[in-house]
Amino acid sequence: MARQTGSGLSPARGPDAVSADARTADTFTADTFTADTFTADTFTADALTVDGRIVRLRPVGPGDADALRDLHRAISDDSLYLRFFGLSRSAAMDYVDRLVTPQDGRLTVAAWLADRLVAVASCERTDASTAEVALLVADDCHRLGIGTLMLEHLAARARAHGLRRFTAEILAQNELALRTLRDLGLGMSTTWESGTALVEMDLRPDDDTIRSVHRRGWSAERASVRHLLAPASVAVIGAGQDPSAVGHQVLRNLIDGGFTGSLVAVNPHHDAVLGVPCVPSPAQLPCGIDLAIVAIPAAGVLDVVRGCGARHTRAMVILTAGFGEAGAAGRSRQDEILAAARQDGMRLVGPNCLGLINTDPAVRLNATFTDLPVPAGPLGLVSQSGALGIGVLDAAGRAGPGVAQFVSIGNRADVSSNDLLAAWADEDRIRVVALYLESVGNPRTFARVARRVADRKPVIAIKSGRSAAGRRAGRSHTAAAATGDVVIDALFRQAGVxxxxxxxxxxxxxxxLCDQPVPSGCRLAVVGNSGGPQILAADAASAAGLEVVELAPGTRRALRQVVPDAASADNPVDLGSAATPVQVGDALSVLLAADEVDAILAVVTRTAVTDLPAVLDRIAAAAGGDKPVVACCVGETAESVRVPGAADRRLPVFGFPEPAAAALAVAARYGRIRSADGPGHPARPAGIDREQAAAIVTGALAAGAGWLTAAEVERLLAAYGLPTCPQRPATGVAQALIAAGELGYPVVVKLADPGLHKTDVGGVRLGLVDERALRAAVADLTGGRPRALLLQPMVPPGLEFIVGAVQHDHFGAVLMVGAGGVFTDLVADRAFRLAPVGPGDAAAMLDELRMAPMLDGYRGAPAVSRERLADLLIRVGSVVEDLGEVAELDLNPVIGRGTELMIVDARIRVAAVPPRPDPLVRRLPL
Structure with a gap:
């Protein structure tokens, strides 16, 4: 990087430092770099600063000369010296002239806050794999993370052009520049020469780089919605006198809810509405309003967005419909309002949404047009559907748990569930996050952010559209199985949702989950005063994955001591219809003290001798410990009862045992998620030759191939260290006999058509022990005509698996493992994850299979190494992550026996794909 200041690094040395030899070096090929693509490279990206503002990044263009000169004129003498190693303003202007002049081997990034250029970065190649980098940030924009953002984008573009290193020269006193480089998380070495730091950075990302990028993104995302969720000032645009109008209802809710900040309305026909002062248009709003609520017809929204942007409004909620949900014209209008909001640095919720709520006593914000009372509580709720949001708010108000924050994201043109998850991770008032999603915007970001939240608090989600999942058009088993809903399940498991x-x-x-401790296990005790409902509860619990545990002898004796007349001291524990409230409480105490019990479901039926309120009081008193207690009052109304002595705890009471058992089972699932080590970072196995594999794919695409030949498949898999069975091609009896002689009998012969499911068409002959058997098999398969065949040695029997991957249109690379061979479709025992995966996710995939016990040697069968199979999954995940052109991949069967794995049959289809964005570049979705 060169000579940075708190504002920037020094100018790069430029092309004169590059020798002719370096420019034509053998390693400097068209695959890694071409001057045309280097200089013609274009992009536009919106990203978030440390304080949550939106900055626009794009390359420098010839029209930016005046803005660049303004930037360089405005910097202080200190910044000028640190940036250019001198105080010459003319040198800075000369540098501007160079930046706006296209030049081979240079990449640039300019950063804009609204209509002001506030930073510029560039790199210029010094040899085939190295570029010197320079950076300047306006003095008043230091410590906003803009420099780091620009360098992230510059590094990604440099990597895409085959560059491997950045270098920079920085004055020793330029501590901010050095810290900016360290914050990137790239491998960095520094040497010192005469008061100057000579820095070299390895552009290849590692785990530290990934963590650094994610940490910065997380912090910026939280900051960007701060003004939205907890505004100090709100403007309602479209608030009128008609009580039935949306704008009036929103303003009424804000007033009645006791909003603690300042309010203003926008209405050209009134000086005040509901006592709130009005201005005639957004252009007359006070400068710097935190949040604008827009409730006007769709045709006028764009002008409103532009007007609010001109007044430096921080965020907007657009309630109006008629945008992305309304066809092509609506989508075009939605794109326009998003572009306008981004241009002026505003975050946007909606359009076509219900609004948002924050019940924090310090905020008291109800910016919705629902008339429902919304009691405060520990739930954070996101909903894409306004109608569903109303229903959940209503139910939460009647039976608990109450709401801390609610956001209806509607068409989610900008703010999405990912932003809100990041904001709520450290929000103490929110103990549980609930999501209603009709789609997942950026699945990989969702998985990363949701997993981080789930490590701290539960995330519950409904994803609509199960029945709409369709089959993919591919011909592999994996592509057929990886329906959208199946992949959503995999995504949620990966994310801990x-x-x-x-x-x-x-x-x-x-x-x-809001009001009771998280279960430490799945062992449940059912206790109550009537046998029938308790049996139903036990059945429901077992069906949901809970274990209705056998009670220890000591526990049963203790129960008999406190309730001598109990009908049963076994689990379910039937205390009898005459059990008193005291006896119910004593029985609960015994069960809560039992080591073999993780959670309790108390089922109570109203009888002539049952004092139901007193029994509930006893159950509530027991629910204040470190094990969860849930009650069911059969046939009664669901409610939540305060736990004595615990202001933040309530006893959930259900009307029937089945939903109570199902809710406890979800809580137990979260307990397993929280106690697990988690998926960890995706692993990068040793012994991979990505370049060789990429060359195979490139060659096949150039030849117009779809399915790779058997030889190409074998070479590609070998490049990723995957264990393939030896094979020989043949086209008739003579070649088949030679191949069998080389491989050794017994052999397998199969049709070599890569597009076939060979067993489905009878294209495989197994266990051929001699020449006679081989001749007969070849004749049978070919009908006496020349036909491509493949011979392999007969592999000893073992467990058969299918391992596959497919590039999903929306979710990217998806990995699958399951029961293989003839069982692939017959039993459909499969597990999925988004690729790439780490050891944790690979192990979890194996645990999810119904055949998982067979891996450990079920009933004397040979065991299969879980570690070896997990490594195979990780390697296949790396194939499809590295090579986006690998559209479908099936390894079926993979035969496992002990520590030995052998891929017996494999098919790979390749297809051209557009370039994928660098996952380590932070940018707001378009």
Whole structure:
């Protein structure tokens, strides 16, 4: 990088320092760099600063000369000296002239806050794999993370052009520049020469780089929605006198809810609405309003967005419909308002949404047009559907748990569930996050952010559209199996998200997780005063994955001591219809003290001798410990009862045992998620030759191939260290006999058509022990005509698996493992994850299979090494992550026996794909 200041690094040395030899070096090929693509490279990206503002990044263009001169004129003498190693303003202007003049071997990035250019970065190649980098940030924009953002984008573009290193020269006193480089998380070495730091950075990312980028993104995302969720000032645009109008209802809710900040309305026909002062247009709003709520017809929204942007409004909620949900014209309008909001640095919720709520006593914001009372509580709720949001708010108000914050994101043109998850991770008032999603914007970002939140608090989600999942058009088993809903399940598992199917299940689980401790295991005790409902509860619990545990002898004796007349001291524990409230409480105490019990479901039926309120009081008193207690009052109304002595704890009470058991099962699932080590970072296995594999794919695409030949498949898999079975091609009997002689009998012969499911068409002959058997098999397969065949040695029997991957249109690379061979479709025992995966996710995939016990040597069968199989999954995940052109991949069967794995049959289809964005570059989605 060169000579940075708090504002920047020094000018790069330029092309004169590059020798002719370096420019034509053998390693400097068209695959790694071409001058045309280097200088013609274009992009536009919006990203977030440390304080949550939106900065626009793009290359420098000829029209930027005046803005660049203004930037360089405005910097202080100190910044000028640190940047240019001198105080010559003319040198800075000369540098501007160079930047706006296209030049081979140079990449540039300019950063804009609204209409002001505030920073510029560039790199210029010094040899085939190295570029010197320079950076300047305006004095008043230091410590906003803009320099780091620009260098992230510059590094990604440099990597795409085959560059491997950045270098920079920095004055020793330029501590901010050195810290900016360190913050990138790239491998960095520094030597010192006459008061100057000579820095070299390895552009290849590692785990530290990934963590650094994610940490910066996380912090910026949280800051960017601060003004949205907890505004100090709100403007309602479209608030009128008609009580039935949306704008009036929003303003009424803000007033009645006791909003603690300042309010202003926009209405050209009134001086005040509901006592709130009005201005005639957004252009007359006070400067720097935190949040604008827009409730006007769609045709006028763009002008409103531009007007609010001109007044430096921080965020907007657009309630108006008629945008992305309304067809092509609406989508075009939505794109326009998003572009306008981004241009002026505003975050945007909606359009076509219900609004948002924050019940924090310091905020008291109800910026919705619903008339429902919204009691405060520990739930954070995101909903793409306004109608569903109203239903959940209503139910949460009646039976708990109450809401801390609610955001209806509507069309989610900008702010999405990812932003809100990041904001709520450290929000103490939110103990559980609930999501209703109709789509997932950026699946990889969702998985990363949700996993981080799930490590701290439960995330429950409903994803609609299960029945709309369709089959993919590919011909591999994996592509057919990887439907959208299956991949959503895999995404949620990877992210630690608790998926449920209905609104009722979501709220039931939220009630338990908000108000009771997380179970440390899945062992459940069912206790109550009537046998039938308790048996139903036990059945429901078992079906949901809980273990209705056998009670220890000591526990049963203790129960008999406190309730001598109990009908049963076994689990379920039937205390009898005459059990008193005291006896119910004593029995609960015994069960809570039992080491073999992780959670309790108390099922109570109203009888002539049952004092139901007193029994509930006893159950609530027991629910204040470190094990979860849930109650079911059969046939009664669901509610939440305060736990004595615990202001933040309530006892969830259900009307029937089945939903109570299901909610406890979701809580137990979260307990397993929280106690697990997690998926970890995706692993990069040793012994990979990505260049060789990429050359195979490139050659096949150039030849117009779809399915790779058997020889190409074998070479590609070998490049990733995957264990393939030896094979020989043949086209008739003579060649087959030679191949068998080389491989050794017994052999397998199969049709070599890569597009076939060979067993489906009878294209395989197994266990051929001699020449006679081989001749007969070849004749049978070919009908006496020349036909491509493949011979392999007969592999000893073992467990058969399918391992596959597919490039999903929306989710990217998806990895699958399951029961293989003839069982692939018959039993459909499969597990999925988004690729790449680490050891944790690979191990979890194996644990999810119904055949998982067979890996450990079920009933005397040979075991299969989980570690070897997990490594194979990691390597296949690396194939499809590295090579986006690998559209479908099936390894079926993979035969495992002990520590030996052998890929017996493999098919790979390749297809051209557009360039993929660098996952380590932070940018707001378009």
């Amino acid at each position: 608790l998926r449920v199917d209905t609104m009722e299940q979501m709220l039931d689980a939220a009630r338990v």
